[in-house]
Amino acid sequence: MPEIELTAGTISYGDTGGEGPVVVLLHGLVHDATVWRKVVPGLRDDHRVLTPTLPYGAHRTPMAVPPTPDVVIDLVVEFLDRLDLREVTLVESDCGRAQTVAARHPERLARLVLMSCEAFDNYPPGLPGKMIGVAARTPGGIGLMIRVLGLRPLRRLPLGLGSLTKHPVPDEIVDGWLRPLRTDPAIRADLRHYATHIRRTELLEAAEGLGRFDKPALVVWAEDDLMMPREHGARLARLLPQGRLEEIGDSRTLIAEDQPERLVALLREFIGAA
Template identity: 55%
Template structure:
């Protein structure tokens, strides 16, 4: 893992290198860049894949105590990451986390040439669905984050609808999920960072305003949604695609929210087709 020092703290990232088009892949809450491991394996021969671990609970390096870890703050951190690595004309791909809306609304998408949004938070679905509401309720209680993730040491707890059962149709490998949760099990500072993010969701009007500002993004865009998603409504995906001036929409069957886990090859194939068409 490489690392870069940003205003909020140290961000770790994977960079496959090479001279191919740059694809930056972003994950969601309580996971890390390994969410994309299968997709990266499919793309790395032809693309430079850059995969940061965002400060959303699966990060190993705590952020500074004064860091802005709201949704908008993390979106600005992504823009700063692109600046520091001097990445240009990138294809920005995200799953679960809906920060693309904030990034565009804040006028910080100058280094983004193409946008790919897979099943994620959108409109006022922040925190998303039953798992998001459960995490938000835990974050409001003293020690709630610690208790919530301590319960996830037990694999059966991970398949409940209020935890991770609706995030993937098939269980995430135990060793992968253990690595995602370990920082939250072992570090009070990491739990602090996650709590600040979860409680940093703005008002509904601001969230809806962010979504509307996607109309300002004029580059090629692809919205990929899990057809059977129970956390991120497919209707949200169709609405996002309609807002984007050059947006296209596809659905992937036999998948819940985390398409990179459930259907990585199908997702990678859609990415390849999109990138080939966008650069033609």
């Protein structure tokens, strides 16, 4: 994967190249760009698809600036600027940073897609989100959490991937997500810093700004989500002046894992029509 050195540090990213519409896919906490591995093949033939790995704990290179939600927002904006990405369809799953990017920096975006993500006062979301927060505030807690999640028989528990997906994620993919946290104390420090520097009002502030994002917007919500309240999808769609809601069955938060074909079809239709 190519790398780019940004103000906050160096990140890796996938880039399919090509001349089609630009799609930037953002993943959630303790995942990396491989969460999109089932989606990229369905878009790459006629879209340029970029998949940065953000400093959420599965990144390989420790950050020069300790990450916070605000640092990640600036990093995403700088990533778009440095690669001169224009008329971007910004897609985000699980985390809520794209809401603030759209509210504060709409200039490079043509479209916005929010997928079963943190919103409003659901922050941090669900049992896994709260567990990360507790672990980050407990000496040695991040290391203990990762050791527990590293035990394959426990991954489907509600505190693990059982809250995020209906269908099991291959162990080799999960092992890749967890490896940096298991092997590098600096990566653990990055996740600890991020989780202990959350501003509780951040997404409520972002929601106020979404009303000014008057561009095509698609909200995709999992009907069986255990972490993100179903009513938040409808509420986000109403806030966005050109918002539209699509719900997907037989899926939890990580729609790209549970229903990739349905998601690709929605994205292709949305980008083609907007």
